Amino acid sequence: MMMKTDRSGSNLSAPARSNGEGPKVLRAGFIPLVDASVLIAAAEFGFAAKEGLTLDLVKDVSWANVRDRLAFRQFDVAHMLSPMPVASMLGLGSNPSPTVTPFSLGRGGNAITLSTRLFERMREVGGISETAGALENAKALASVLEAMRERGEALPMFGVTYPFSSHNYEFRYWLAAGGIDPDRDVKLVVVPPPMTSDALAAGAIDGFCVGAPWNMVASERGVGRIVAAKQDIWPSAPEKVLAMRPEWAESHPETVSRLIVALDAAARWCDRAENHDALAEVLAGPRFIAAPVDIIRHVLSGAFNLDAKGNRRVIADYFTFHRGFANYPRPSHALWLYSQMIRWGQIEFSEQGLRSAAEAYRPDLYRAALGIGPTEPDVGIEGDRSGDRFMDGHVFDPSNMMDYVRDFAVRSSPAARSDRQDV
Amino acid sequence: MPAPDLTILVIDENAIRASIIEEGLREAGHSKVTIIHEVQGVARIIETLKPDVIVIDIENPNRDMMEHLFQLTRTVSRPIAMFVDRSDTALIEAAMDAGVSAYVVDGLKKERVKAILDMAVSRFNAFSRLQRELAEAKSALEERKVIERAKGILMKMRGLSEEDAFALLRQTAMNEKKKMSDIAQSVVTAAGLLM
Numbered sequence: 001m002m003m004k005t006d007r008s009g010s011n012l013s014a015p016a017r018s019n020g021e022g023p024k025v026l027r028a029g030f031i032p033l034v035d036a037s038v039l040i041a042a043a044e045f046g047f048a049a050k051e052g053l054t055l056d057l058v059k060d061v062s063w064a065n066v067r068d069r070l071a072f073r074q075f076d077v078a079h080m081l082s083p084m085p086v087a088s089m090l091g092l093g094s095n096p097s098p099t100v101t102p103f104s105l106g107r108g109g110n111a112i113t114l115s116t117r118l119f120e121r122m123r124e125v126g127g128i129s130e131t132a133g134a135l136e137n138a139k140a141l142a143s144v145l146e147a148m149r150e151r152g153e154a155l156p157m158f159g160v161t162y163p164f165s166s167h168n169y170e171f172r173y174w175l176a177a178g179g180i181d182p183d184r185d186v187k188l189v190v191v192p193p194p195m196t197s198d199a200l201a202a203g204a205i206d207g208f209c210v211g212a213p214w215n216m217v218a219s220e221r222g223v224g225r226i227v228a229a230k231q232d233i234w235p236s237a238p239e240k241v242l243a244m245r246p247e248w249a250e251s252h253p254e255t256v257s258r259l260i261v262a263l264d265a266a267a268r269w270c271d272r273a274e275n276h277d278a279l280a281e282v283l284a285g286p287r288f289i290a291a292p293v294d295i296i297r298h299v300l301s302g303a304f305n306l307d308a309k310g311n312r313r314v315i316a317d318y319f320t321f322h323r324g325f326a327n328y329p330r331p332s333h334a335l336w337l338y339s340q341m342i343r344w345g346q347i348e349f350s351e352q353g354l355r356s357a358a359e360a361y362r363p364d365l366y367r368a369a370l371g372i373g374p375t376e377p378d379v380g381i382e383g384d385r386s387g388d389r390f391m392d393g394h395v396f397d398p399s400n401m402m403d404y405v406r407d408f409a410v411r412s413s414p415a416a417r418s419d420r421q422d423v
Numbered sequence: 424m425p426a427p428d429l430t431i432l433v434i435d436e437n438a439i440r441a442s443i444i445e446e447g448l449r450e451a452g453h454s455k456v457t458i459i460h461e462v463q464g465v466a467r468i469i470e471t472l473k474p475d476v477i478v479i480d481i482e483n484p485n486r487d488m489m490e491h492l493f494q495l496t497r498t499v500s501r502p503i504a505m506f507v508d509r510s511d512t513a514l515i516e517a518a519m520d521a522g523v524s525a526y527v528v529d530g531l532k533k534e535r536v537k538a539i540l541d542m543a544v545s546r547f548n549a550f551s552r553l554q555r556e557l558a559e560a561k562s563a564l565e566e567r568k569v570i571e572r573a574k575g576i577l578m579k580m581r582g583l584s585e586e587d588a589f590a591l592l593r594q595t596a597m598n599e600k601k602k603m604s605d606i607a608q609s610v611v612t613a614a615g616l617l618m
Contacts, residue, residue, distance in 0.1 A: 072516055
């Protein structure tokens with residue numbers, strides 16, 4: 001089962017030494033989502049034990065808790081939204097405490113789901129087919145919103161998970177690509193992921209962007225229609241990361257290295273389709289996600305039921321846990337997240353901000369542990385390669401941050417509002 | 424507490440615990456206390472109430488919604504920071520352990536907030552203790568009930584006196600190194616299958 005290139009074997013052969021870094025039991029906070037798979041697999045399938053570590057996984061109920069418990073040392077490490085370390089290094093949020101990531105927990109997993117009622121209106125007003133793409137869907141929604149405005153209907157409410165989340169930025173990216181101003185044309189609210197499907201069914205919200213398995217839970221119940229996946233918006237978009245306090249990383253270098261080696265082996269294992277049954281079985285249990293195992297199995301294979309009517313779509317890399325350096329904490333990604341924070345008015349651009357944002361990602365720790373990394377420079381152009389483009393065709397050049405942000409027709413500065421046409 | 428009165432908002436899904444906190448705040452001389460049990464409509468409440476201190480239980484998944492609110496400057500006019508004094512980590516850790524978190528308007532004197540948070544922490548802890556004791560009392564009651572039933576079954580089926588039935592249960596439990604209530608439960612289950 002293990003591949004030749006597996007590194008965990010070579011690391012295992014190194015003598016286990018006592019290094020005065022304290023007990024090797026690490027308390028790790030996580031939120032029950034499929035994108036915590038690498039962390040869960042490391043604990044449950046022996047990858048942490050191989051490195052002499054015990055991962056004590058603690059399920060939490062909110063990202064704010066995860067952040068605070070990491071900051072106040074109740075957790076050693078945590079499953080976090082990729083924008084959270086960036087926000088904390090920029091001093092954003094209600095309890096900003098220095099947080100870094102040496103390891104990304106993979107790519108993919110998010111999707112945008114709208115209520116079936118709203119999607120029916122998009123088909124009527126926007127004239128789209130059942131199999132329309134993400135951009136067509138966004139444009140159709142823009143037409144529906146225009147019709148709603150004319151008739152004086154209330155703005156639709158859309159749920160995201162956290163102000164500093166990939167979901168917030170991806171939902172906004174998708175809306176804006178269709179010509180919709182997320183701060184003016186719709187109302188964005190925060191809904192805890194396990195409640196999204198119920199909130200949609202009850203009509204409390206009209207759509208949401210969350211991680212797996214909650215999109216498919218809603219579509220299989222027949223209350224929601226998946227209209228875009230993370231891959232449609234930007235395939236390389238950062239998702240969850242393993243977060244830690246920088247001072248803890250400094251004082252526990254050996255533990256950090258071992259943890260990265262364990263997670264790397266777990267990620268490689270998670271990527272292999274033949275392990276998905278075992279992984280799904282564990283994830284579905286009450287200690288973790290507590291959701292139907294068959295839905296989690298479908299999610300892992302990227303085989304989507306877009307709705308309850310039998311429309312299906314297979315997204316080949318819906319989850320990438322390891323391939324193509326999916327775990328490498330690329331500072332360009334931190335800077336892209338910073339660009340979206342600027343775009344939506346969460347912070348102003350500054351040279352210091354540029355440095356702080358990049359410091360949230362620590363490829364040096366990844367390379368020190370694994371001795372490998374991608375050949376491209378850590379900070380470079382994003383979205384210019386075929387197969388990895390942004391849905392609106394923009395290309396991110398981190399050395400030209402403000403031009404990149406200004407180029408978006410829809411963004412939250414007043415200047416942008418005055419020069420754009422209502423759709 | 425010296426004037427002016429602080430406006431305090433308590434968000435707790437557990438109505439009993441919320442009322443315990445409310446009582447503590449009133450005892451400490453706070454009269455401007457609002458309690459809500461769910462976060463629906465909290466944005467409007469915060470807007471009109473303009474609380475100086477928000478106390479929220481951390482098992483509430485809607486904390487992330489609060490974070491979102493605080494990001495929208497137009498909803499909450501004044502900046503709200505978690506814990507007024509980050510240097511007091513002992514208090515903060517005690518709060519996290521107890522399961523309570525607080526949001527505090529920047530610039531508020533730390534002694535005033537500390538008193539509120541200390542009180543919330545001790546009441547949260549007292550509540551957990553109460554719940555634990557209640558659970559223990561409940562399970563003790565259940566155990567006594569099942570032992571009574573097992574005794575009755577043994578008396579009826581084997582013609583034992585109450586005293587002997589009890590002695591048999593206790594002896595079996597000792598021999599099997601099990602709790603008497605477990606043996607009693609087995610008797611009840613077996614009797615259910617046999618009769």
